[in-house]
Amino acid sequence: MTLPSRLAGFSSKAYQSVEDAKRWAQTVSDRLAEGRGAGHYVCVPHPILPLMAEWLAGTGMDVGVQDLSRFGPGPHTGDVTAEILAELGCRYVMLGHPERRRDYGETWQIVAEKSARAAQNGIVPIIIAGEPHRDDDVRAVCAEQLDHVLSAIDPDADLVIAYEPAWAIGVADAAPAAHIIDSVAAIRDLLGSRSGDTRIVYGGSAKSGTFNDIVAAGAARPAGIPDGVFLGRAGLDPHAFLASVDEVASD
Numbered sequence: 346m347t348l349p350s351r352l353a354g355f356s357s358k359a360y361q362s363v364e365d366a367k368r369w370a371q372t373v374s375d376r377l378a379e380g381r382g383a384g385h386y387v388c389v390p391h392p393i394l395p396l397m398a399e400w401l402a403g404t405g406m407d408v409g410v411q412d413l414s415r416f417g418p419g420p421h422t423g424d425v426t427a428e429i430l431a432e433l434g435c436r437y438v439m440l441g442h443p444e445r446r447r448d449y450g451e452t453w454q455i456v457a458e459k460s461a462r463a464a465q466n467g468i469v470p471i472i473i474a475g476e477p478h479r480d481d482d483v484r485a486v487c488a489e490q491l492d493h494v495l496s497a498i499d500p501d502a503d504l505v506i507a508y509e510p511a512w513a514i515g516v517a518d519a520a521p522a523a524h525i526i527d528s529v530a531a532i533r534d535l536l537g538s539r540s541g542d543t544r545i546v547y548g549g550s551a552k553s554g555t556f557n558d559i560v561a562a563g564a565a566r567p568a569g570i571p572d573g574v575f576l577g578r579a580g581l582d583p584h585a586f587l588a589s590v591d592e593v594a595s596d
């Protein structure tokens with residue numbers, strides 16, 4: 346599998362109703378039909394996955410989800426397996442998000458197991474890595490988080506790292522561009538050379554303009570420029586999401 350060189354993503358978290366998601370998809374698919382360069386994806390709640398795949402058919406946009414089971418098919422009541430998601434056309438799964446670690450106590454060992462199940466079924470894990478607090482040692486925290494995942498998945502498997510400092514999620518502004526650049530450079534270094542495609546995107550109160558700000562600030566340090574952005578709240582407005590798609594494509 347080959348990942349696009351640039352990625353713009355949106356996670357609808359648990360914000361949208363089915364009708365909201367349908368309206369969002371209609372606006373996005375009308376505009377994507379005009380043709381846009383960057384890879385783009387949307388991660389939705391499980392029941393919306395097959396609907397979103399249908400609504401976005403023919404647009405080139407990939408669909409993903411926000412979690413999957415650490416287990417394979419079998420006696421695991423309530424779980425949604427990677428096998429089922431793959432059958433439904435799921436391309437990406439978000440794993441390790443601080444909201445799931447906060448709400449369900451997910452450990453990095455569990456995240457690693459889920460990542461392996463995704464990769465084995467051809468679903469690209471989007472690993473949400475980043476430090477909990479503003480003054481944490483980003484490199485040390487991310488090294489520990491990524492070690493779990495990298496030792497669990499095949500080096501040939503494609504992988505997306507979403508650098509999302511937890512302190513910058515759900516607040517007014519994204520982390521400062523200089524901080525993002527330092528952190529992304531550290532994560533690139535930690536990832537070393539993998540045989541599978543690997544991309545790094547930035548998430549955490551990102552909006553239209555965030556990617557351009559990072560690119561401008563990182564002109565002298567290309568290793569610190571992420572390969573795209575991952576929107577939460579700002580992406581609920583389909584026009585704002587499309588503006589980020591354009592920014593990422595035009596870099």
Ligand SMILES: O=C(CO)COP(=O)(O)O
Nearest residue numbers: 514515548549550577578
């Ligand atoms: O958590 C995020 C994406 O995974 C980002 O959320 P916000 O953009 O709403 O801060």
